Amino acid sequence: MNDAANWWKGGVIYQIYPRSFMDSNNDGIGDLPGITEKLDYVAELGVDAIWISPFFTSPMRDFGYDIADYRNIEPMFGRLQDFEVLLRKAHGLGLKVIIDQVLSHSSDRHPWFQESRQSRTNARADWYVWADPKADGTPPNNWLSIFGGSAWSWDSRRRQYYLHNFLDSQPDLNFHNPAVRRAQLDNMEFWLQLGVDGFRLDVVNFYFHSRGLQDNPPFPEGATRTLSVARDNPYAYQRHVFDINQPENIAFLCELRALLERYPGSTSVGEISADDAPAVMARYTAGGDKLHMAYTFDLLSDTNDADYVRRVVRQLEDQIGDGWACWALGNHDVKRFPSRWGKHEDAQAYVPVALAMLLSLRGSVSLYQGEELGLPEAEVPYERIRDPYGLTFWPAYKGRDGCRTPMVWESSGGGFSAVEPWLPIDRQQLALAVDRQERDLDSTLQVVRRLLRWRKRQPALIGGDIALLEDTGDMLCWLRRCPAQQLLVALNMTGDTLRAPLPVKIENLLEGHGFNGRIERQQIVLEPYQALFAELAAD
Known part of the structure; x- marks a missing residue:
């Protein structure tokens, strides 16, 4: 079995989406005290760690992935003291705590951006990616936002465009500036000193852009796409050669790993979305001096036949060498896997064997809240859609709200909140609520618990x-x-x-x-x- 410092290697990480896990103050939104209240349930599953999606100060245009203060808590989730209570309880239960870090971009409400946009000469003028327009006033190149349209927005104060790979309210930080890199590492150290055990790094291959701002080439006809965006999104029409995956990223990941090495037992898992994801994962985890793990999207696809799974595993194993993967079947950004992979299967029987497959791969594992219950994708009517991604691409793509609806604790009403929650609870999920499955020894929850506990005793599955x-x-x-x-x-x-x-x-x-x-x-x-x-x- 692994030593204490390498607990993450082969470990199981349970992802918590805080808005939707448990509402402790009955405002319809999940919060940190709600997570603390349910940590005994999480520990009983037999997982090794929790990963909490962003809970930092944010205007919530992208539900926390647009951070306005990297060192403080968004009031709807609680206070810094609430996080400290959560941390102590988790550690007391033997659970490690991993938190999201969204380093590549901030909210446009962040004081750094507010200062940067004021002029071309202020102290933080070069902290974000600014560029002059072409002679005809159009954006500097053809780069696109994942959320639709150009990746450039005009700012009348500086009379320049700024880069945003996501919403126009999520400006990209300029990682070519060493002051930016130092500031973000300092922000991470703040949480390490508080006692967190590691970080899930959002879009870790997006930190740097090409200084030359060259146009991306079109995606070759018939080539295999692994980038995790919908095919009807124009972003998928380009090969992303110059806007992401830049070689300078490697040196920064070494700086980041050096920071983590000063806190023994801490870990990092990077989210990688790329056309050649296995190759990027290999580069980013090789050598023991960069990321500990890379989070793969390959099993977040709609394809699940045996040939596909073998091909995904083979491609990764052929390239990753001494690197390490973190496998997942779902997260807060994709349709729940019982509705993707298991849509034509016996749902109750399918979920455990799909998770057994996941838990027997070489690597670590991330489980998304509700997967242990076998929750299907929730149906969210258009008038209740909150996800800006879904609002842009509706109806061909309904966005991410269907996997973000509240956790169902009780079969009568859901048990998430005493008031109407921020997203509706799909009634089809109530029959799968925790209280009902607790009483049934053959339920998906009970089967998954037994499987997780059994796996802990199999050294070949953990590190072989x-x-x-x-x-x-x-x-x-x-x-x-x-x-x-x-x-x-x-x-x-x-x-x-x-x-x-x-x-x-x-x-x-x-x-x-x-x-x-x-x-x-x-x-x-x-x-x-x-x-x-x-x-x-x-x-």
Whole structure:
């Protein structure tokens, strides 16, 4: 098993979206005291850490990913003292605490930007990315915002454009300026000194832009897209060569890692959205001097067949070397996986085996709140949509609100708040509420709890290497090996019974994980939505 400093390697991180986890003061919005109230539930799942999405001071144009003060708490979530209480309770329960850091851009309400936009000569004039217009007054290049339209907005004070990869209220910081890099590292150290155990780094490959501001080329016809944006978004029409993924980012990640090394046991996981995500993940996690982990989007797709999963794992393993992945099936930005991958499956049976697949990959794992309940995507009517991304691209893309609706604690009313919540609770989710699943030993919640606790006792699943077994059709098979244990993993994520030749000699079938795969006449036999875990025979 891992030593204390490397708790993150193979660990399971539970993502909490604070607006939607638990409302303690009945204003319809989740808050820090609400998270603290439910930490016993989280600890009982058997996870190692929580990741809390942004709770910093913000005008909430992008629901916290537009920060106006990196060292203070947005009042709707509570006070700094509330976070300190949360931190102490989490640590008392054995949970590490990871917080989001949105370093690449700030809110336009941040004092840094308010000063920067006043003139071209003030002390922070170069803290954001400013550029003159072309001779005809148009933006300096063809770069696009993920949220629609040009990535440049005009500012009449400076008579220049400023860069924003997201909303025009989220101006990009200029990481070519060493003062900006120092300021953001200082902001991170503030939270490390408070006692946090690490950071989830939002859009970690977006920090630097090309100084030359060259136009991005078009995306080649027929090329494979891995960038995590909808195909009907013009952003996907470009290959993002000059606006993101710049080589200067590597040196900054080394500075960031040096800071974390001064706080033993702290960790970092970077969100990477790129056309060549496995290659970027490898560069950003290699060598032990940059990111600890990289967060992959490849399993956040709509495709879930065995060939696709094998291809994703193979591509990453071929490139990542001594780097480390953090795998996920969902988060606050994508449709919930039971409605993506499991939409044509038996929902109750599908969720555990999909999570078993996730938990048996080489890497760490991120679970999004509600996945342990098997929550499907909520239906949010247009008049209740809050996500600016969804409002722009409706109806082809309905945005991210459907995965952000409140956690369902009670089957009667939801138990999230005593008042109407900021997003509506979908009634189809009430039957999956925590209180109902607590009473059912065969519920998805109870199965996932048993699976997580069982995994903690399997060193090969936590830190072993992985070898894919090919030619197994719809059955997923791989070997996980470490000095203490060698395992065969076989998974059936379909509604059909699957058989495959037993590829190795096994010592015994493991139990306690909740699945009933078996061996018959040197064949692996998996009923629908079942799995098999077996220890290999000694050579």
